[in-house]
Amino acid sequence: MAAGGLAGLLPAQTQLEYALLDAVTAQEKENLVYQYLKKMDSRERDLTVPELGGDLQWLNTAGPISLHKDLCGKVVVLDFFTYCCINCLHLLPDLHALERQYSDKDGLIIVGVHSAKFPNEKVLDNIKSAVLRYNIVHPVVNDADATLWHELEVSCWPTLVLLGPRGNMLFSLVGEGHREKLFLFTSITLKFYKERGQIKDNNIGIKLYRDTLPPSPLLFPGKVTVDNSGERLVIADTGHHRILVTQKNGQILHTIGGPSSGRRDGRFSEAAFNSPQGIAIKNNVIYVADTENHLIRKIDLELEMVTTVAGIGIQGVDKEGGAKGEEQPISSPWDVVFGNSISGTQEGDVLWIAMAGTHQVWALMLEGGKLPKGSDLKKGVCLRFAGSGNEENRNNAYPHKAGFAQPSGISLASEEPWNCLFVADSESSTVRTISLKDGAVKHLVGGERDPLNLFAFGDVDGAGINAKLQHPLGVTWDKKRKLLYVADSYNHKIKVVDPKMKNCATLAGTGEASDVIGSSFAQSTFNEPGGLCVEENGRLMYVADTNNHQIKVLDLETKILSMALPILNPEACDVPDNLPVQKDKITNLPKLPKSAPVLQLPSLTVAPGQTIQFLLKLTLPPDSKLNEEAPNSWFITAEDNTWLLQGQCLSGEIKDVSCQIIIPFQLPRSCLSAEAILAVKACLYYCSKGSNACMMKGVSFSQPLQIASTNQGSLTQVELIHAFLTN
Numbered sequence: 001m002a003a004g005g006l007a008g009l010l011p012a013q014t015q016l017e018y019a020l021l022d023a024v025t026a027q028e029k030e031n032l033v034y035q036y037l038k039k040m041d042s043r044e045r046d047l048t049v050p051e052l053g054g055d056l057q058w059l060n061t062a063g064p065i066s067l068h069k070d071l072c073g074k075v076v077v078l079d080f081f082t083y084c085c086i087n088c089l090h091l092l093p094d095l096h097a098l099e100r101q102y103s104d105k106d107g108l109i110i111v112g113v114h115s116a117k118f119p120n121e122k123v124l125d126n127i128k129s130a131v132l133r134y135n136i137v138h139p140v141v142n143d144a145d146a147t148l149w150h151e152l153e154v155s156c157w158p159t160l161v162l163l164g165p166r167g168n169m170l171f172s173l174v175g176e177g178h179r180e181k182l183f184l185f186t187s188i189t190l191k192f193y194k195e196r197g198q199i200k201d202n203n204i205g206i207k208l209y210r211d212t213l214p215p216s217p218l219l220f221p222g223k224v225t226v227d228n229s230g231e232r233l234v235i236a237d238t239g240h241h242r243i244l245v246t247q248k249n250g251q252i253l254h255t256i257g258g259p260s261s262g263r264r265d266g267r268f269s270e271a272a273f274n275s276p277q278g279i280a281i282k283n284n285v286i287y288v289a290d291t292e293n294h295l296i297r298k299i300d301l302e303l304e305m306v307t308t309v310a311g312i313g314i315q316g317v318d319k320e321g322g323a324k325g326e327e328q329p330i331s332s333p334w335d336v337v338f339g340n341s342i343s344g345t346q347e348g349d350v351l352w353i354a355m356a357g358t359h360q361v362w363a364l365m366l367e368g369g370k371l372p373k374g375s376d377l378k379k380g381v382c383l384r385f386a387g388s389g390n391e392e393n394r395n396n397a398y399p400h401k402a403g404f405a406q407p408s409g410i411s412l413a414s415e416e417p418w419n420c421l422f423v424a425d426s427e428s429s430t431v432r433t434i435s436l437k438d439g440a441v442k443h444l445v446g447g448e449r450d451p452l453n454l455f456a457f458g459d460v461d462g463a464g465i466n467a468k469l470q471h472p473l474g475v476t477w478d479k480k481r482k483l484l485y486v487a488d489s490y491n492h493k494i495k496v497v498d499p500k501m502k503n504c505a506t507l508a509g510t511g512e513a514s515d516v517i518g519s520s521f522a523q524s525t526f527n528e529p530g531g532l533c534v535e536e537n538g539r540l541m542y543v544a545d546t547n548n549h550q551i552k553v554l555d556l557e558t559k560i561l562s563m564a565l566p567i568l569n570p571e572a573c574d575v576p577d578n579l580p581v582q583k584d585k586i587t588n589l590p591k592l593p594k595s596a597p598v599l600q601l602p603s604l605t606v607a608p609g610q611t612i613q614f615l616l617k618l619t620l621p622p623d624s625k626l627n628e629e630a631p632n633s634w635f636i637t638a639e640d641n642t643w644l645l646q647g648q649c650l651s652g653e654i655k656d657v658s659c660q661i662i663i664p665f666q667l668p669r670s671c672l673s674a675e676a677i678l679a680v681k682a683c684l685y686y687c688s689k690g691s692n693a694c695m696m697k698g699v700s701f702s703q704p705l706q707i708a709s710t711n712q713g714s715l716t717q718v719e720l721i722h723a724f725l726t727n
Contacts, residue, residue: 005151005152005153005154006152006153006154006159006161006169006172007153008047008169009047009169009170009171009172012036012039012040013036013171013172016032016033016036019032020032020033020181029184030184030188033184033185033188033189034188034191034192037170037188037189037192038192040164040168040170041164041168041192046164046166046167046168046169047168047169048166048167048168048169049067049078049148049151049152049161049163049167049169050148050151051066051067051068052064052065052066052067052141052143052148053147054066056141056142056143057124057141057142057144058139058140058141058142059124059127059128059131059139059140059141059142059209060131060136060137060138060139060140060206060207060208060209061139061204061205061206061207062205062206062207063205065111065139065141065204067111067163067167068167070204071109071111071163071167071204072165072166072167072200073107073165073198073199073200073202074104074107074108074109074165074199074200074204075107075108075109075162075163075164075165075186075189075190075193075199076108076109076110076111076162076163076167077095077098077108077109077110077111077160077161077162077163077182077186078111078113078148078160078161078162078163079091079095079110079111079112079113079158079160080113080115080148080149080154080157080158080159080160080161081112081113081114081115081157081158082114082115082116082117082118082121082157083114083121083126083127083130083134084117084118084121084406084426084427084471084490085117085157085158085406085427086332086356086357086406086427087157087158087175087176088157088158088176089134089292089332090176090177090315090331090332090357091158091160091176092134092135092136093292094178094179094182095110095138096135096137097179097183098110098182098183098186099137099138101183102186102187102190104201104202104203104204104206105201105203106190106201107165107190107193107194107199107200107201108186108190109138109139109204110138110139111138111139111140111141112131112136112138112139112140112141113140113141113143113148113149114127114140114141114142114143114144115143115146115148115149115154115157116144116146117157117455118457118470118471118490119470119490120470120471120490120491120492120513120528121490122142122144123513124142125513126513126528126547127140127142128209129220129527129528129546129547131209131210132209132210132213132219132220132239133220133238133239133275135210137206137208138206139204139206152169155174156174156175158174158175158176159172159173159174159175160172160173160174160178160182162185162186162189164189164193164198165193165198165199165200166198170185170189171185171189173185177317216549217549217566217567218235218237218239218240218244218549218550218551218567219237219238219239219240219549220238220239220546220547220549221235221236221237221238221239221530221531221544221545221546221549221550221551222236222238222275222276222277222278222473222530222531222544222546223235223236223238223277223278223279223335223474223530223531223544224236224279224531224532224533224542224543224544224551225279225280225281225531225533226248226281226533226534226535226536226540226542227281227282228282228536229536230248230535230536230537230539230540231247231248232245232246232247232248232253232281233245233246233247233248233542233551233565234279234281234286235279235544235551236276236277236278236279236288236531236544237258238275238276238277238291238546239275239549240258240259241257241258241259241260241261241262241272241273241274241275241276242255242256242257242258242259242273242276243255243256243257243273243276243279243286243288243299244256244567245286245301246565246567246568247666248611248666249566249568249611249664249665249666250551250565250566250567250568250664251568251649251664252567252568254268254301254304255268256268256271256273256299256306257271257272257273257276257306258272258273260272261273261274261275261292262274263290263293263295263313264306265297265305265306265307265308266305266306267304267305267306268304268305268306271306273288273290273293273297274290274291274292274293275290275291275292276288276289276290276291276297277289277291277333277334277335277408277530277531278333278334278335278336278337278353278354278409278410278531279336280336280337280338280351282338282348284300284301284302285298285299285300285301286298286299286301287299287309287336287338287351288336289333289334289335289336289353289354290311290333291332291333291334291356292332293311293313294311294312294313294314294315294316294329294330294331294332294333294357295308295310295311295312295313295330295333296308296309296310296311296325296330296333296336296351296353296364296382297309308326309325309326309364309380310325310326310328310330310333310353310364310382311325311326311328311329311330311333312326312327312328312329314329315329315331315332315357316328316329316330316331316357316358317329317331317358318330318358319358319360319384319388319389320383320384321362321381321382321383321384322381322382322383323381323382324378324380324381324382325364325380325381325382326380328382328383330353330355330357330358330362330382331355331356331357331358332355332356332357332358333353333354333355333356333357333362334354334355334356334406334407334408334409334473335353335354335407335408335409335410335424335474335531336351336352336353336354336410337351337352337410337411337412337421338350338351338352338412339351339352339363339412339414339421339436340414340436341365341367341369341370341371341377342369342370342371342372342436343369343370343376346366346367348366349365349366349367349369350363350364350365350366350369350371351363351364351366352385352410352412352421353410354407354408354409354410354423354424355384355387355407356406356407356408356426358384358387358389359387359389359390359391359392359403359404359405359406359407360384360385360386360387360388360389360404360407361384361385361386361387361404361407361410361421361423361434362382362383362384362385363382363383363385364380364381364382365377365378365379365380365381365382366379367379371385371439372399372435372436372437372438372439373398373399373438373439384400385399385434385439386399386400386402386404386434386439386441387399387400387402387403387404387407388400388401388402388403390403391403391404391405391406391427391454392404392405392428392451392452392454393405393425393428393430393443393447393448393450393451393452393453393454393456394441394451395432395441395442395443395451396440396441397438397440397441398439398440399434399439399440399441402441403451404423404425404428404432405425405426405427405428405454406425406426406427407423407424407425407426408424408425408426408472408473408474409423409424409426409472409473409474409475409486409487409531410422410423410424410475411475411476411477411484412477413477413479413484413499414436415479418433418482418499419435419436419437420433420434420435420436421433421434421436422444422475422477422484422499423475424472424473424474424475424486424487425447425472426471426472426473426489427454427471428446428447428454428456429446429447429454429456429457429458429468429469429470429471429472430443430444430445430446430447430469430472431444431445431446431469431472431475431484431486431497431504432444433499443464443465444464444484444497444499444502445463445464445465445467445469445497445502445504446465446467446468446469446472446504447465447469448465449465456468457469457470457471457490458470459488459491459493459511461495461504461505461506462503462504463501463502463503463504464502467502467503467504469486469488469491469495469504470488470489470490470491471489471490472486472487472488472489472495473487473489473528473529473530473531474486474487474489474529474530474531474532474544475487475532476532476533476534476541477534478534478538478556479534479536479538480537480538481538481556482498482499482500483496483497483498483499484496484497484498484499485497485507485532485534485541486504487529487530487531487532487543487544488509489528489529489530489546490528491509491511492509492510492511492512492513492525492526492527492528492529493506493507493508493509493510493511493526493529494506494507494508494509494521494526494529494532494541494543494554495507506522507521508521508522508524508526508554508561509521509524509525509526509529510522510523510524510525512525513525513526513527513528513547514527515527515545515548515550517561517564518561520559520560520561521554521559521560521561524552524561526543526545526548526552527545527546527547527548528546528547529543529544529545529546529552530544530546531543531544531546532544534556538556539555539556539557540553540554540555540556540715541553541554541556542554542565545564548564550564550565551564551565551567552564552565553565553715555715564662566662566664568649568664590631590633590635590683592681592683592698592699592700593696593697593698595697595698596681596697596698596699596700597699597700597722598700598701598702599699599700599701599702599720599722600702601701601702601703601704601718601720602704603704603705603706604703604704604705604706604716604718605705605706605707605708606667606705606706606707606708606716607667607707607708608667608668608669608670608671608707609666609667609668609669610666610667610715610716611664611665611666611667611715611716612664612665612666612667612715612716612717612718613662613663613664613665613715613716613717613718614662614663614664614665614680614701614703614717614718614720615660615661615662615663615717615718615719615720616634616660616661616662616663616680616682616720617660617661617719617720617721617722618654618657618661618682618684618699618721618722618723618724619657619722619723619724620657620684620686620724621686621688621724621725623688624686624687624688624724625686625687626654626656626657626684626685626686627685627686627687627694628655630685630694630696631653631683631685632653632654632655632683632684632685633651633652633653633654633682633683634651634652634654634661634663634680634681634682634683635650635651635652635680635681635682635683636648636650636651636663636665636678636679636680636681637678637679637681638676638677638678638679639677639679641672641673641676641677641678643668643671643672643673644667644668644676644678646668647666647668648665648666649664654682654684657684663680665678667705667707671707673707674706674707675704675705675706675707676704676705676707677702677703677704677705678702678703678705679700679701679702679703680700680701680703680720681698681699681700681701682698682699682722683696683697683698684696684697684698684724685697686724697724699722699724701720701722703718
């Protein structure tokens with residue numbers, strides 16, 4: 001057993017650390033580490049790590065791994081982490097680099113020991129999502145009860161423990177920022193034990209979880225925002241390392257970056273991001289928190305260009321700033337929102353930044369101006385506005401003396417009496433306000449009074465400190481209702497806060513991490529929603545339902561959660577956006593067999609610009625299966641009203657009839673008639689399982705439209721249900 005846990009390493013390793021401070025050359029440092037290993041290896045008793053329990057759950061492996069059997073003959077780096085922790089995320093690039101340099105054939109294995117802070121993080125499915133989201137490719141064990149953590153007396157996240165080939169503890173590194181030591185200790189340990197013939201080159205059974213998953217249009221979308229017109233959405237498709245600009249029906253207008261991570265400015269096809277999160281759009285300009293590149297990027301939709309406006313591409317440790325944006329190092333920006341300086345004449349002349357990596361809120365001056373309690377600043381300057389940089393839940397009348405804990409969401413209420421920023425402070429599980437009059441930082445809901453207690457979380461509706469949240473990542477202000485909505489991420493809920501009364505209540509979600517579209521907000525479910533936004537007119541809310549890989553649409557007036565927004569590639573559509581319908585496109589659509597029934601639907605009253613979602617559910621006869629090689633498809637026609645089809649996606653493949661197919665259709669803003677008929681058709685080829693016969697069957701749904709001039713609501717859904725009969 002490990003005598004005294006990590007404390008047993010302290011005396012010898014502390015001596016080594018002091019000696020390394022005095023060493024000048026790389027050779028001196030290597031010699032010191034080598035001598036240290038000789039001393040540790042000749043100890044009468046090894047400091048041995050206890051075996052991991054056989055009943056623990058593993059990821060990225062073919063099965064459970066034994067430290068003392070399977071990893072005998074390997075140098076092992078144990079990474080004690082929890083996936084909410086920004087410091088743990090900052091360590092991952094160092095571990096990725098170490099894995100690239102040394103493989104299991106070389107004798108190195110990294111094992112992530114997930115030791116949860118929040119109850120939500122103990123759930124294996126949530127850890128699976130984190131492993132995918134952060135591209136972790138080494139084995140990870142879910143030590144949900146923190147057994148090994150307590151055995152070794154680990155005290156903080158992240159902690160690395162380096163083991164020799166007998167499971168003998170050699171080094172520990174606490175916190176982030178030890179890349180040089182990590183590489184030094186690992187390389188010399190491998191050399192030392194190879195010389196003694198104790199390193200084995202056998203493969204460990206790695207089976208990556210990500211390889212078992214089907215592709216999806218979105219991958220862990222972190223944030224979503226909507227432009228002032230309500231017609232365009234901007235989605236941070238975080239897992240695909242790209243930004244999508246779509247119409248409100250989900251049709252893609254621009255794809256910027258992706259699918260691989262990188263760091264490149266330039267045209268949309270050349271640009272690259274690394275796990276982008278927060279986004280803000282004004283006119284045709286988008287600002288992006290390019291989180292893992294430690295940059296703020298600017299997207300110009302007219303020029304179709306991406307540029308860098310803040311950060312140097314390396315994680316910064318500066319907690320004050322003040323340099324010109326592109327010369328100022330920053331750390332893991334997580335969200336952005338436009339705001340106004342005190343003295344500025346231009347609307348939106350400041351970009352407020354939730355700087356999760358340094359536990360602060362920063363400002364990027366888009367024009368010259370002045371911030372509360374500050375002096376005049378030049379255009380382009382990037383600097384700290386609030387937060388000392390200490391990870392705390394500390395409120396203070398002086399913004400620089402306040403403390404935040406991984407602020408991850410930010411929203412602006414510029415009108416009186418609010419005139420403040422709302423901040424989702426994830427690690428303190430609170431929502432805080434920053435006054436834009438004097439910079440005072442105040443508590444709104446969640447957490448508790450002790451500024452050092454970052455464990456005051458829960459799921460309780462209530463007022464002020466009596467309300468409890470669990471790692472909220474997003475906030476958005478509803479100007480119409482004067483309410484704040486919160487993505488209470490680890491409670492899998494959307495909550496609503498009345499800032500006047502400090503009341504916090506559940507708006508949507510049951511608290512279960514799943515993907516259910518209920519008949520009401522209360523019956524619907526989410527899975528770690530990371531961001532949200534509300535249309536200018538207050539009708540629709542869009543939620544980045546991160547672990548469900550979806551954008552969900554909530555109608556705040558009817559209290560109905562619609563289906564997830566379908567993401568439609570322009571190349572999958574037969575009609576390019578904003579172009580007249582081409583006749584040859586229509587003639588290329590399949591013809592239904594004469595036996596196909598025509599089902600009359602009730603007349604629907606709609607308004608110009610309104611979106612209809614047709615929900616197509618087809619059932620095959622018993623003992624039949626879809627012929628997947630055949631051109632199964634849905635398509636839309638409009639006989640004498642082809643003006644309806646302008647800019648629409650006219651057809652799509654049907655690959656699976658067991659799932660409901662969502663067909664979006666947006667009416668033109670300019671309608672040429674008060675009445676029209678739309679036809680939605682489906683053509684399927686299916687085979688009877690008991691014979692070689694294959695049938696072509698079709699169905700047509702006729703939808704009469706009454707086009708009114710008054711607004712009927714932004715979204716309406718129409719179910720199209722049909723069961724095909726035998727023969």
